[in-house]
Amino acid sequence: MSGGGMSGGAVRAPVRARTGFEDGAAFVDGRIVPIGAATISIVDTGFSRSDVTYDVVGVWQGAFFRLDDHLERFESSCRSLRLRLPHTREEMAAILADLVRTAGLRDSYVETICTRGVSRKGVRDPRTFENRFYAYAVPFVWLLPEADAETGMDAVIARTVQRIPTTSVDPTVKNFHWADLTRGLYEAYDRGARYPILLDADGNVTEGAGYNVFALVDGRLLTPASGTLEGITRRTVMELAEREGIPAELVALPEATFRQGAELFATTTAGGVMPITSLDGEPVGDGTVGPVTRRLRELYWEAHADPRYATPVDYGA
Ligand SMILES: *Cc1c(COP(=O)(O)O)cnc(C)c1O
Numbered sequence: 001m002s003g004g005g006m007s008g009g010a011v012r013a014p015v016r017a018r019t020g021f022e023d024g025a026a027f028v029d030g031r032i033v034p035i036g037a038a039t040i041s042i043v044d045t046g047f048s049r050s051d052v053t054y055d056v057v058g059v060w061q062g063a064f065f066r067l068d069d070h071l072e073r074f075e076s077s078c079r080s081l082r083l084r085l086p087h088t089r090e091e092m093a094a095i096l097a098d099l100v101r102t103a104g105l106r107d108s109y110v111e112t113i114c115t116r117g118v119s120r121k122g123v124r125d126p127r128t129f130e131n132r133f134y135a136y137a138v139p140f141v142w143l144l145p146e147a148d149a150e151t152g153m154d155a156v157i158a159r160t161v162q163r164i165p166t167t168s169v170d171p172t173v174k175n176f177h178w179a180d181l182t183r184g185l186y187e188a189y190d191r192g193a194r195y196p197i198l199l200d201a202d203g204n205v206t207e208g209a210g211y212n213v214f215a216l217v218d219g220r221l222l223t224p225a226s227g228t229l230e231g232i233t234r235r236t237v238m239e240l241a242e243r244e245g246i247p248a249e250l251v252a253l254p255e256a257t258f259r260q261g262a263e264l265f266a267t268t269t270a271g272g273v274m275p276i277t278s279l280d281g282e283p284v285g286d287g288t289v290g291p292v293t294r295r296l297r298e299l300y301w302e303a304h305a306d307p308r309y310a311t312p313v314d315y316g317a
Pocket residue numbers: 056174175207208209210211212228229230231232233234267268269270
């Protein structure tokens with residue numbers, strides 16, 4: 001079961017990719033190219049120094065979800081890293097729509113990237129680099145495979161790796177410093193699971209490999225106030241919970257409190273609200289998708305049709 005199954009309704013004309021763009025489209029050096037042909041310079045410091053920020057926005061049933069919020073976060077991340085974006089928000093929105101239209105995608109995972117770029121004539125002072133903007137649109141990505149939507153996520157609290165301290169890498173700037181998260185993934189695999197959740201140095205829960213986490217404790221939804229990316233899906237869930245009269249709070253979330261959760265779930269653009277049904281090999285609650293998680297997941301997909309959130313893509317004739 002996926003979000004798509006829930007909304008039924010209008011029959012839409014099929015959209016077709018421009019020939020050669022069936023697997024996705026990318027914007028590189030001012031041109032749109034097939035995703036498989038998109039390349040960057042080996043001396044771009046986005047690659048060699050992780051000197052980069054990015055964002056990911058979803059397209060669902062032909063419309064971007066919270067496009068402006070994603071672009072605003074992206075711009076703010078660039079400012080924070082002192083990167084100069086070569087495009088305005090309107091230009092970026094137009095490029096992204098162009099990519100989705102070219103790839104002919106109704107449901108898409110759309111990424112924007114800004115790198116420090118390439119040094120001019122070997123000068124290593126990063127202030128002098130020409131910053132680069134890249135973007136691409138590929139078919140929608142499910143971090144929890146659709147077939148597992150009811151089975152849920154098998155998570156572990158990582159024991160062998162901590163989240164990078166926020167004093168070293170600001171987690172509110174979406175970044176490619178994934179060494180801790182990737183180590184967490186391997187720990188999870190070694191323990192027979194797939195989804196790590198990392199703690200900080202004080203033993204508080206932070207987040208996982210591309211997802212925020214929530215625990216339903218004594219009827220309140222708790223999610224970490226700091227040490228994480230401020231996910232747009234997280235924000236959406238907080239807003240939906242408020243509308244439903246479910247108290248939701250940003251808190252310091254000790255591991256022990258998280259473990260008390262009657263329900264646990266994770267949130268990300270790449271999949272929405274994803275139930276966590278096992279933790280460290282033990283069932284969460286009765287091991288099935290809990291009613292609050294289920295309700296929020298439904299509301300999350302319904303919100304994609306809300307005109308306050310949706311920016312329709314013009315696919316042309
Ligand atoms: C992208 C990401 C998330 C989820 O953010 P959304 O805006 O909801 O997609 C959470 N944690 C990390 C580390 C991420 O990179």
